Amino acid sequence: MIYQATQAIADRFEEENYKFRISEEENTSRVIAGVTCDNTTIDIHFISSDDDNDVSVRVFRLVRFPEDKLDTILRVVNALNRQFRFARFIVDEDDRSVDIHHDIQSCTQDVGEAAVEMFCRLPNIADDAFPQLMKAIWGN
Amino acid sequence: MVYQATQTISERFEEASLRYEIHETEHFSLLECTMVTRHTTLVMRFLSSDDSNGVNLRVSRAVRFPQAKRAEVLRLVNALNCEFRFVKFVVNDAEHSVDVLYDFPRSTADAGETAMELIGRVPDIVDEAYPRLMRTIWG
Numbered sequence: 001m002i003y004q005a006t007q008a009i010a011d012r013f014e015e016e017n018y019k020f021r022i023s024e025e026e027n028t029s030r031v032i033a034g035v036t037c038d039n040t041t042i043d044i045h046f047i048s049s050d051d052d053n054d055v056s057v058r059v060f061r062l063v064r065f066p067e068d069k070l071d072t073i074l075r076v077v078n079a080l081n082r083q084f085r086f087a088r089f090i091v092d093e094d095d096r097s098v099d100i101h102h103d104i105q106s107c108t109q110d111v112g113e114a115a116v117e118m119f120c121r122l123p124n125i126a127d128d129a130f131p132q133l134m135k136a137i138w139g140n
Numbered sequence: 141m142v143y144q145a146t147q148t149i150s151e152r153f154e155e156a157s158l159r160y161e162i163h164e165t166e167h168f169s170l171l172e173c174t175m176v177t178r179h180t181t182l183v184m185r186f187l188s189s190d191d192s193n194g195v196n197l198r199v200s201r202a203v204r205f206p207q208a209k210r211a212e213v214l215r216l217v218n219a220l221n222c223e224f225r226f227v228k229f230v231v232n233d234a235e236h237s238v239d240v241l242y243d244f245p246r247s248t249a250d251a252g253e254t255a256m257e258l259i260g261r262v263p264d265i266v267d268e269a270y271p272r273l274m275r276t277i278w279g
Binding site: 056071074075077078081082085086088089090091092093101103104105106107108109110113114116117118 | 196221258
């Protein structure tokens with residue numbers, strides 16, 4: 001089923017002429033919007049698992065890294081978490097990837113507006129973070 | 141000066157009979173509220189630097205740790221960031237501490253209501269994380 005926040009976000013993205021698609025699974029529904037930045041391309045997922053306005057915003061696999069870079073990446077991710085507001089960078093150790101998370105609060109009155117704000121912010125954040133992560137992975 | 145979101149949050153806290161203090165400087169105003177949990181005491185600071193609803197929530201020094209434990213704490217902080225929604229745990233290297241952060245989107249319609257939701261969530265999150273941090277630091 002498509003939860004109400006997914007519909008609200010989709011309606012708002014239509015108004016803004018953003019390209020997106022809707023995906024529904026057994027327990028979740030999501031809006032997925034792709035953005036091409038200067039340094040990379042990301043898909044931003046707006047995921048709902050109930051009819052509240054509590055939406056999980058996720059950018060999966062911003063980068064992947066080899067196992068021997070784990071300690072370095074943890075340090076860089078912490079520095080990114082200190083540097084950037086709104087985004088929470090996390091290291092998925094099983095997947096050896098860095099994801100970006102943001103959670104929209106359930107008390108949010110206009111989830112569409114909050115999603116637009118994140119749609120505008122996260123690509124810039126991802127694009128600024130990407131070179132720092134790449135240097136950590138591929139640099140000397 | 142006291143920015144409007146600080147005022148809004150304080151009014152909501154008054155309604156809820158929560159204890160708080162307001163501090164103001166030339167560039168920001170903040171509302172500070174102390175929460176006592178099962179394992180620790182945390183000071184939650186809601187900072188505003190303009191009249192938008194873009195408020196920064198900061199819990200500074202949730203724990204402190206010796207330099208020798210930095211690598212382990214960093215790994216645990218990442219695990220906590222994977223596990224818990226809404227807030228962000230960060231290692232503050234200058235202070236050898238773990239801080240907890242949340243930033244209100246500017247599109248937040250009701251800063252008071254959002255602050256109340258965080259007053260409900262953040263102490264529980266920190267209280268769950270605290271024993272794990274302590275075991276990592278002292279175990």
